[in-house]
Amino acid sequence: MSVALRIVYLLAGLAVIFLGLNVGFGGIRTLGWQGGTEFLAVTDPGLFAVRDSHVRFLGGVWLGLGLTLCAAAWRPAALKPTVLAICGMVFVGGVVRLASTGIAVVTGPDLLQPLILELAAFPALALWTWKSAPNA
Secondary structure: OOHHHHHHHHHHHHHHHHHHHHHOHHHHHHOOOOOOOOOOOOOOOOHHHHHHHHHHHHHHHHHHHHHHHHHHHHOOOHHHHHHHHHHHHHHHHHHHHHOOOHHHHHHOOOHHHHHHHHHHHHHHHHHHHHHHOOOO
16 A cells, blocks of 8 residues: 555544544543533533543544554555445544534534545545555
8 A cells, every 4th residue: 555545544543543532531521622621511410421421432432443543554454444444434424413403513614624524535535545455
């Protein structure tokens, strides 16, 4: 596989790791690495703790996906099917995002960039990966 593709795997993986750590260890409020953390009021501490735990789990999953993308920079042929699956999962996440609070929110300045990455960049990465060297 090309050096350029390996670099993209590494950079994408590092970005996903950053996001996974921010949410995985910060929960719903995050660690604040992407901005302020005081954007909600907890009205039911018990329910908040449960939901926060779920969000931390999802952050940990995201962290794992990022680590896997980084590993693909070193073992691209062996992890090619896994990278394709990750790209597919990110695309599905972007499609599901469209079902959220409204198209104006999703296409607004805070979410347009991730939406483009999810719906265009990751499918492009999947296509590039698909056309690259065969599996190990």
